[in-house]
Amino acid sequence: xxxxxxxxxxxxxxxxxxxxxxxxxxxxxxxxxxxxxxxxxxxxxxxxxxxxxxxxxxxxxxxxxxxxxxxxxxxxxxxxxxxxxxxxxxxxxxxxxxxxxxxxxxxxxxxxxxxxxxxxxxxxxxxxxxxxxxxxxxxxxxxxxxxxxxxxxxxxxxxxxxxxxxxxxxxxxxxxxxxxxxxxxxxxxxxxxxxxxxxxxxxxxxxxxxxxxxxxxx
Numbered sequence: 001x002x003x004x005x006x007x008x009x010x011x012x013x014x015x016x017x018x019x020x021x022x023x024x025x026x027x028x029x030x031x032x033x034x035x036x037x038x039x040x041x042x043x044x045x046x047x048x049x050x051x052x053x054x055x056x057x058x059x060x061x062x063x064x065x066x067x068x069x070x071x072x073x074x075x076x077x078x079x080x081x082x083x084x085x086x087x088x089x090x091x092x093x094x095x096x097x098x099x100x101x102x103x104x105x106x107x108x109x110x111x112x113x114x115x116x117x118x119x120x121x122x123x124x125x126x127x128x129x130x131x132x133x134x135x136x137x138x139x140x141x142x143x144x145x146x147x148x149x150x151x152x153x154x155x156x157x158x159x160x161x162x163x164x165x166x167x168x169x170x171x172x173x174x175x176x177x178x179x180x181x182x183x184x185x186x187x188x189x190x191x192x193x194x195x196x197x198x199x200x201x202x203x204x205x206x207x208x209x210x211x212x213x214x215x216x217x218x
Contacts, residue, residue, distance in 0.1 A: 188203050
């Protein structure tokens with residue numbers, strides 16, 4: 001027969017366990033919603049009428065989704081040309097060419113496969129490092145080619161920082177920039193599950209660190 005003390009102690013443990021489960025059941029949905037909101041906050045769009053060019057920002061691990069959106073916009077007649085940037089990074093080994101092609105070359109090939117003529121694809125001549133470096137290179141390219149309106153294409157979670165960087169770099173130039181982004185779910189995890197994916201922490205949590213760095217540095 002259990003003593004009253006033992007029964008009382010067991011009852012306390014059961015109560016604590018019950019409260020823990022209740023709090024966990026309440027806490028998890030709250031955390032899930034906060035994680036979703038954090039991801040959604042990074043995704044922005046800003047339309048621009050009759051852009052002179054579509055600009056595809058570099059993204060070695062996400063060039064497929066970015067070029068897919070850019071080629072779709074081109075086929076819709078949004079702009080007469082597509083501009084790529086070159087971040088100097090190279091992809092995997094290509095048996096046909098017997099070398100490691102640059103990602104801007106892979107992006108060019110992908111655009112052509114999806115209906116963008118070769119003579120409608122241009123590459124900004126400056127090798128860039130980082131989104132702000134891309135923005136400065138695009139500013140120079142646009143000025144040299146008399147472009148006044150640009151439609152930026154990037155990945156969803158990159159779009160807020162990309163738009164900020166581009167508009168900051170274009171300040172005083174008279175050049176306008178809008179942005180459209182590839183929705184998450186293909187090469188990047190969706191807003192509901194990013195926290196459960198290893199690369200989700202890079203694309204979402206890492207993006208907040210980069211934004212803080214950009215806002216304090218530039």
